[in-house]
Amino acid sequence: MYFAISCTQFKAGRSEEGEAYILEGTNIIKQNPNKLYENLFTFLEAVYVNNINEEQLGEVFQYLEQKQLFAYAEACFIVCADEYGKQGRFKEATAAYQKVLETQLKIQRGDCLYEF
Template sequence: MGIKKTIDYLEKNKNYSYVEDIALDTAAVYAESKQYDKSYIYHQKMIQTQKQIQRGECLYEF
């Protein structure tokens, strides 16, 4: 399963904490390989996900 499909699945199930982690890690990998356009996309996904978490739209494990 690709990164995008994984993120889509997790978002559909409101597992935003995992989306945040995957987006951050993916952005870092792309930045390290100097693919800054893709890195930017995943960095923005991470920020968007953090906002959803702050609004309480997630299923965190406690």
């Protein structure tokens, strides 16, 4: 729940609120470890707090693809592409949209897991 709220806050331009929800979510993860949500919060931090930190993103996408969580990867690639576009980084945005298409193909072929 904190992931979705945080993401929504960032997309609406409310960075302080988004960061507060990341903090709340990561505090919950410390009490109740969950590798998926740990990576999803790292993703939000990499994109919105650390201005698209490529190293963090690489680790998150590696985890999602290794676990065949392509539906999550697709959503994250879309967010990345949008943020690259907002920054005028159109080459990176195009590459991210290409990853969206590749991920959608994997989903259509049934290569993914919908439940973790």
